[in-house]
């Protein structure tokens with residue numbers, strides 16, 4: 088079984104009239120111009136082409152509450168329409184009332200929160216406070232969270248910002264009652280799991296493989312498993328940025344660990360095991 092743990096879908100109107108939504112600072116930073124976005128149908132088509140059984144459709148961290156609402160209504164409807172094939176995480180708006188937003192994600196029956204990201208202003212003190220608030224509410228409503236984390240070094244690309252590892256580590260160690268998926272290999276947070284006390288504190292933290300072909304050599308899959316174990320790595324493609332086919336060969340090569348990466352771990356996070 089293959090579950091893609093990191094994809095992004097948007098409403099049909101957002102896909103067809105992308106520029107209309109570029110008055111949202113977070114959205115325009117990532118998607119203004121050529122960057123493509125996809126609808127649920129486009130995701131399902133790609134899944135069929137790659138023999139993917141199910142996908143986690145992540146929301147987006149908007150600036151504007153109105154767009155996050157529209158997005159979540161759509162995510163809930165396609166999750167219902169493609170039952171067992173799409174598991175959606177709710178979108179948030181940085182400007183909105185967090186309590187109400189996360190309560191509504193729970194009421195809509197979405198499976199988690201995220202991808203939480205701070206593209207427009209980066210990860211400063213205000214964002215640290217906000218992420219803490221999101222994690223606290225996620226614990227209250229028992230929802231896993233997917234957090235976007237960039238690697239602090241290397242090439243620059245749209246939406247890349249610096250996340251202080253000590254701050255991220257402190258937040259992750261404070262909110263341990265929910266699974267936290269640190270995307271893009273946690274920006275390298277996972278490498279510190281070679282330190283026993285760090286590993287012990289991050290038992291509820293998972294790392295996804297999103298965007299790997301753009302970021303790391305293919306040796307990272309094996310090395311990551313050696314560092315933190317096969318039960319912590321989640322396959323995610325970042326579709327439509329990248330297609331599943333760019334990952335599956337490397338994950339197939341992991342032998343007995345591959346089923347954990349391809350489905351067991353994300354099932355555990357989603358609570359569908």
Ligand SMILES: [Zn+2]
Nearest residue numbers: 202235236270
């Ligand atoms: Zn991301």
